[in-house]
Amino acid sequence: MTYLLGIAAALIALASVVELMRRRRLRERHAVWWILASLMALVAALFPVSVSWVAGVLGVGLPSNLVFFVSIVLLFLVNLQHSAELTDLEDKTRTLAEEVALQKVRLERLERNDDRSPNTPDTP
Numbered sequence: 001m002t003y004l005l006g007i008a009a010a011l012i013a014l015a016s017v018v019e020l021m022r023r024r025r026l027r028e029r030h031a032v033w034w035i036l037a038s039l040m041a042l043v044a045a046l047f048p049v050s051v052s053w054v055a056g057v058l059g060v061g062l063p064s065n066l067v068f069f070v071s072i073v074l075l076f077l078v079n080l081q082h083s084a085e086l087t088d089l090e091d092k093t094r095t096l097a098e099e100v101a102l103q104k105v106r107l108e109r110l111e112r113n114d115d116r117s118p119n120t121p122d123t124p
Helices: 002-022 028-046 048-058 063-116
Strands: none
Touching: 002 028, 028 048, 028 063, 048 063
């Protein structure tokens, strides 16, 4: 029963990521880590002996500790990716704000110059 629950959870996670991508609520570059995690969970659910084998190869005492460690690493990588993208967006926002401020100054100067220019009478 536990194996079926693991398989169902992995399939639901994978289907959720695909559906979010289909609805354009999740971009491909963000979905990579979630798809990887879902596929790893599916493999672990289908072949639970593989988790024990990998834990033994890596020298991890309990397979569940390996699962938690891999989960933490994946969440760390997602967080790192989001932090890098946030930094890029902050830089772009600052640049755009500076460009808007410069455009505003230019517009004010043009308006002031237009107000100061002498009105030429319309003479035929």
